Amino acid sequence: NKGAAAFLPTSRTLPELRRAAAGCQGCGLYRDAGQTVFGEGAVDARYLFVGEQPGDQEDRQGAPFVGPAGRVLDRAMEEAGIDRDEVYVTNAVKHFKFTYKGKRRIHQKPSAAEIDACLPWLTAEMALLHPDVTVVLGATAARALLGPSFRVTHHRGQPLPHGETVVVATIHPSAVLRAPDRDAAYEGFLADVRAAARVVT
Ligand code: URA
Numbered sequence: 001n002k003g004a005a006a007f008l009p010t011s012r013t014l015p016e017l018r019r020a021a022a023g024c025q026g027c028g029l030y031r032d033a034g035q036t037v038f039g040e041g042a043v044d045a046r047y048l049f050v051g052e053q054p055g056d057q058e059d060r061q062g063a064p065f066v067g068p069a070g071r072v073l074d075r076a077m078e079e080a081g082i083d084r085d086e087v088y089v090t091n092a093v094k095h096f097k098f099t100y101k102g103k104r105r106i107h108q109k110p111s112a113a114e115i116d117a118c119l120p121w122l123t124a125e126m127a128l129l130h131p132d133v134t135v136v137l138g139a140t141a142a143r144a145l146l147g148p149s150f151r152v153t154h155h156r157g158q159p160l161p162h163g164e165t166v167v168v169a170t171i172h173p174s175a176v177l178r179a180p181d182r183d184a185a186y187e188g189f190l191a192d193v194r195a196a197a198r199v200v201t
């Protein structure tokens, strides 16, 4: 497996990328996962949200952020006054990586090699989108877009000009669900999403 680049179509619209990504074997993750979960949203979206990888529900349904983390993200977008018609949501890695714990499929962090292998899809999506703001959700998305030395904890909520867009990094919504003080973690997450909304308005 030499990465996703060999699977990219020559003609690159979002529907064509999605179709091609469905057959990607750029790393080993396609073998055990149910399906490729490509990004969703409008090509003219003003907000791009980049997560880590699909979870169990996303793998079953074939859409990003439709499980528990997605509900946290949905709530924050609504509270920040973000119009869903203005949003494109995707992940740094497009197949679910997991291990079994009994019958349950437990999320595993993608490796640096898997993040690199999948990056051509995210790069191709970003080449078509022209978001005012790109919200980086957690360390995996930050690694993919900003490199391994970027620290979300140091820069979260700060608008950082990045090429044609402005990046706002924050924690992953799953981290809100795992936090000892969920309410405080959510408020911090919401503050970062509000900072992203201020870039657009
Ligand atoms: N977590 C992610 O990073 N992405 C999803 O799509 C779902 C959960």
Ligand code: SF4
Residues within 6 Å of the ligand: 003, 004, 021, 024, 025, 026, 027, 028, 029, 030, 036, 093, 094, 095, 117, 118, 119, 121
């Ligand atoms: Fe291809 Fe990415 Fe899936 Fe690996 S995770 S097979 S690179 S789509």
